[in-house]
Amino acid sequence: MSSLFVPTLKENPQEAEIASHSLMLRAGMIRQLSSGVYIFLPLGLRTLNKITKIVKEEMDRAGGQELLLPALHPGELWKETGRWEIYGPELIRLKDRRDRDFCLGPTHEEVITDLARREIRSYRQLPLLLYQIQTKFRDEIRPRFGVMRAREFIMKDLYSFDRDFEGLRVSYEKMYNAYCRVFSRCGLSYKIVLAESGVIGGEVSHEFLIPADSGEEKFLVCPACDFGTTQEEAKCPNCGDSLEEKRGIEVGHIFQLGTKYSESMKAYFVDKDGEEKPLIMGCYGIGIGRTMAAAIEACHDEKGIQWPLSISPYEVVIIPVNWRKAEQRKAAEEIYQELKKRDFEVVIDDREFSAGYKFSEADLIGFPLQVIVGEKMSQEGKIEIKIRQNNERWETKKEEVLTLLLKLKEELAPKV
RNA sequence: CGGGGCGUGGCGCAGCCUGGCAAGCGCACUCGCUUGGGGUGCGAGUGGUCGGCCGUUCAAAUCGGCUCGCCCCGACCA
Missing domain, CATH: 3.40.50.800 (Anticodon-binding domain)
Structure with missing residues (x-):
């Protein structure tokens, strides 16, 4: 340890309010560069890499293929889907030397759909599951709690392409199960709840939450059955019991997108019957840094971190x-x-x-x-x-x- | 964006209200000795444009204005 670069802190840093933030700073895992922008020190990076490895193994096991999309996106793609306007100030925009619009990717539906429409011609190429682990940029209104809600953060995002909704359901289920394996392998207990799909769009969506009082996401659970949801207006569809409100950290979110992007970006393929149809898509995200923070929220005592063996540095x-x-x-x-x-x-x-x-x-x-x-x-x-x-x-x-x-x-x- | 708080050696803080005495304390760091089962003890040191700019004043860390940065609550968001 004499040669390891692990600058620990004896005292609680002034800026940290919650355990994971404070402990990541104190244990010499991260340092802040700017609001919502963090340096991962050697120890922090080791844990990040371990989570990454588990995620990759499970994505591969589920039939995913890794690729790497750019972080720098041409503005035209975002204008095509209308999200250049819809995403608002959270989208970090810039111009190149010729005054062309660009943005830093907060998510990659546009880029992956652009790739898909250029390369996928036939139903024979489907289903296709493509994923990457990459840095995202979102100019959060209020970054907080260290890497929990950062402006620059590492995320795994996988996109599924199917020929019909039945295929989408199969892909979705594969991901659902893969996510269960990922969080179990990270040594975390998690809760799966029905969720709203927000600006990503689409129909069905589930969130994977790590229950924690410091969590930003409120959700409702049924104490009797396993039902959980983030929707306020939910009526316990499973049994008649009243729902309890709890808090959790959203570490994963999976969406059935359907044709939202393939229609707006004209990503079609030719099906078996010879007809041109829009690709049926799904997207599936895991916040890598956030999973790390959530693990600390779930596993610590007054002395420090109690790493699950599988993701310990x-x-x-x-x-x-x-x-x-x-x-x-x-x-x-x-x-x-x-x-x-x-x-x-x-x-x-x-x-x-x-x-x-x-x-x-x-x-x-x-x-x-x-x-x-x-x-x-x-x-x-x-x-x-x-x-x-x-x-x-x-x-x-x-x-x-x-x-x-x-x-x-x-x-x-x-x-x- | 609304509300609140903070900015003083690397870290955590005091001093500010009520301007002036040498800018202080703990930790860390360096050197010496000491100690070695729960952040050893003693001694001697190094290190600070008091976030920045402008102003008030004989005199500003301290008062006023502007500004930058950071944190928290809310709205919003994966």
Whole structure:
């Protein structure tokens, strides 16, 4: 850890009001550049990349193909769908040197539909699921809570193209299930609710929420059945019970768009019967940075972050309590090498700080597994292992550390 | 956009109301010793155009005007 760039803060930063924002700053994961614009430091980026990896694996599993669309969009495309006006001041606009209109993409329906209309000719090319993980720009009225509502943020967006509504339903369901897997694999409990589709447009839409008091999204749930919705006027269609209002963080949103964009942008294909028809579309988003913040909202205590193992920046920290004791240093180093060999993501706290300092910082950063090499090593050859999540502690012989860690890792892995 | 708050070494704050004494405290940082199972202890140091501009005054961190930035609540939004 002596060479890692992890600038931690002892005190609560003045600008942070909610736990995740404060802890991301304090644990040295992010820094603010400007209102709603954040730097991801090495530790923060590791978690971001882990979530990204899970998302990609699940998108691929569901038949998605990754591509990369530009962030810089020609204004004409947005004028074509009318969203140049509709999107309002939230759309960041700019002009090139020849005075042509451009904008920074807040979402990519226009660009993907433009691609689709140029490349998709036949029903034989369908269904098609294309996705990207990319930076979006939205000039929010009020950015807040750190990366939770930022003006520049990383999002996974997938677009589905089908020949008919039955196909759309199949694609939608695939995504619905993929989203369940994504959030489960991130170690999060989530709630799926019926949602309004807003400026994106379309018919059916569901939101994936992480329940949290600090969440900005209000939703109604039925305590008896599993029904949930964001719509105020909803009448519990499943059973007669009255709905409870709760708050959550919207980490994912899936939409059945239908022909909204394919009609307005003339994205047609030729169906089996020889007729030209509009592509039936769906779009599906996951806020990557927001998922990270939501995970911290859901998993923290007064000491710091309690990362779910699957998205923690590192899995294990090894803390030699007294760096001056050669046998502790040596044992720590040996365990480190052994774990490295078995592909653990591990760091060793090789700094000459006091034990308390290192413990506090390990808890702040939230390493799920902590290997503590202390006096018992010197005297009895024993190592302590602590689970951050529940503060469970295990003592074992040095030779057994790897075996125990493999077992604990297995136990901590989310069941999907 | 309406309402509220903040801006003083890297971080967290005091000082401002009631102008003047040397711009202070804690943390961090550097050096020395000390300590090493829950942010060790002691000592000595480094570092600040008090967000910016204009004004009032013999004198401005402090009073007035303008401005920039940041945060919170609301409306709005994925």
